[in-house]
Amino acid sequence: MASNKELKVSAIENGTVIDHIPSENLFKVITILGLDKISTQITFGANLDSKKQGRKAIIKVSEVFFQDHEINKISLVAPHARLNVIKNFEVVEKSDVTIPDTIVGIVKCFNPKCVTNNEAVTTHFNVINKKEVALRCHYCEKITTQEELRFEAS
Amino acid sequence: MPEMKNRSLVSINDFSKEEILHILDLAEEFEVNPNQKLLEGKVVGSLFFEPSTRTRLSFETAINRLGGRVVGFSDSASSSATKGESLKDTIQMVSRYADLIVMRHPLEGSARYASEQSLVPVINAGDGANQHPTQTMLDLYSIRQTQGKLDDLNIFMVGDLKYGRTVHSLLMALSNFNPTFHFVSPEELRMPREYKLFLEEHGIPYYEHGELSEIIDEADIIYMTRVQKERFSDPMEYERVKNAYVLKRNMLKGTKDNMRVLHPLPRVNEIHTDVDSSPKAYYFDQAKNGVYARMALIAAVMGLM
Ligand SMILES: [Zn+2]
Numbered sequence A: 001m002a003s004n005k006e007l008k009v010s011a012i013e014n015g016t017v018i019d020h021i022p023s024e025n026l027f028k029v030i031t032i033l034g035l036d037k038i039s040t041q042i043t044f045g046a047n048l049d050s051k052k053q054g055r056k057a058i059i060k061v062s063e064v065f066f067q068d069h070e071i072n073k074i075s076l077v078a079p080h081a082r083l084n085v086i087k088n089f090e091v092v093e094k095s096d097v098t099i100p101d102t103i104v105g106i107v108k109c110f111n112p113k114c115v116t117n118n119e120a121v122t123t124h125f126n127v128i129n130k131k132e133v134a135l136r137c138h139y140c141e142k143i144t145t146q147e148e149l150r151f152e153a154s
Numbered sequence B: 001m002p003e004m005k006n007r008s009l010v011s012i013n014d015f016s017k018e019e020i021l022h023i024l025d026l027a028e029e030f031e032v033n034p035n036q037k038l039l040e041g042k043v044v045g046s047l048f049f050e051p052s053t054r055t056r057l058s059f060e061t062a063i064n065r066l067g068g069r070v071v072g073f074s075d076s077a078s079s080s081a082t083k084g085e086s087l088k089d090t091i092q093m094v095s096r097y098a099d100l101i102v103m104r105h106p107l108e109g110s111a112r113y114a115s116e117q118s119l120v121p122v123i124n125a126g127d128g129a130n131q132h133p134t135q136t137m138l139d140l141y142s143i144r145q146t147q148g149k150l151d152d153l154n155i156f157m158v159g160d161l162k163y164g165r166t167v168h169s170l171l172m173a174l175s176n177f178n179p180t181f182h183f184v185s186p187e188e189l190r191m192p193r194e195y196k197l198f199l200e201e202h203g204i205p206y207y208e209h210g211e212l213s214e215i216i217d218e219a220d221i222i223y224m225t226r227v228q229k230e231r232f233s234d235p236m237e238y239e240r241v242k243n244a245y246v247l248k249r250n251m252l253k254g255t256k257d258n259m260r261v262l263h264p265l266p267r268v269n270e271i272h273t274d275v276d277s278s279p280k281a282y283y284f285d286q287a288k289n290g291v292y293a294r295m296a297l298i299a300a301v302m303g304l305m
Helices: A002-007 A023-032 A068-074 B019-030 B054-064 B087-097 B110-117 B132-145 B165-177 B193-201 B214-218 B237-243 B284-302
Strands: A015-022 A042-049 A054-062 A084-085 A088-096 A102-103 A124-129 A132-139 A143-145 B042-050 B069-073 B102-104 B123-129 B154-156 B180-184 B206-209 B221-224 B261-264
Touching: A015 A023, A015 A068, A023 A042, A023 A054, A023 A068, A054 B237, A084 B261, A088 B042, A102 B284, B019 B132, B019 B165, B042 B054, B042 B087, B042 B237, B054 B102, B054 B123, B054 B132, B054 B284, B087 B102, B087 B110, B102 B110, B102 B206, B110 B123, B110 B237, B123 B284, B132 B165, B132 B284, B154 B165, B154 B214, B261 B284
Parallel strands: B042 B069, B042 B102, B102 B123, B154 B180, B154 B221, B180 B206, B221 B261
Antiparallel strands: A015 A054, A015 A084, A042 A054, A084 A088, A102 A124, A124 A132, A132 A143
16 A cells, blocks of 8 residues: 555655645645746645645655755745655655744735735745744734734735 | 944834933933034935824924925825825835935835835834834933933833834833833723733833722823724723723822823823823923934934934
């Protein structure tokens, strides 16, 4: 059975596997990382069974290796994502995503009266709590919490 | 002294304790000698995207006393914003005309954004419910002028402590000076949790009270604010509590000699007019102090002092 499951998303020779993405946020992860704009091979699967979370998604990107600051952008939509760096079909490195100290774009400010929700302004937050996510808006200074997290349409 | 020249003034939280004290010292100099033509030949863009007559007059008085000239508009109806021009474009344009921008805007965070788009310093004259740093500066100046110091004071804040932007900013600024706070408000308009957490984290004592009573005898400063009917989810609740937050002359009887009553104005009925003639009423002088505080802030960012 195990080998069957793995076959659902084909193996890659060189590149990155991003595992443990919440299924409902798969396309957000793709957009945030700009994977809709690259030309190398990408395969992904969604609604896969997971022990950790109900339904997970997985992305395999050939020939792409992420810098920490790039991959950490997905930390709010996929806080438990795990990266496997593949070289010659072997996993050579595993890492988790971490929430960065500042977040530019991606998240909407929860405050309807914030300038970022009324003018063409890119959002910008300072992360004041990483455990129970709390983001202070650089503009209106209000705090957006985990429950209030909404993502920008892309 | 940290460099304030060419810096925008967006939020009171951007000021260090030393910078606050420096501005207050400058304001004191302007109070002694209010006509100094330091802004001669300079043009200030005064952009009021929403009307605020008192704040605008105070700024324009400050600019005129400094010998500068003002261009701008006093509400969005007379600005190009009504034609759909973005804030960014307005700021890009005006910052090519003027040497300094004073801006009032209904959107929260608009001042920070404007400061990032502007080629010249921006002074925030109020961005929605967010910040109004020149008000905070004049409040601090008024407290120091009446008490001779900012440290170790008993500060009573009364009225709408939930939505009151002025009390939030004042609380943050005073936290540098070892205060003790007393919050007097109706249940529904209590000081928000985030500010109380801030005080707890910084070891600053505070007490909450439901009513204005003889507890004010301990006060050095009573900072009154308006309790507005529309802030209550239940209008009956407003009717029930509204008189509990009105300051009257006879309540001042047991208060300390140095105590002064402050109010950001406009007042409605939360300070009875019989308080006005008391030597402890300071709110009209407080408004006058706004001119000196604004002169000081303008001089600092223009690098004139
Ligand atoms: Zn905001």
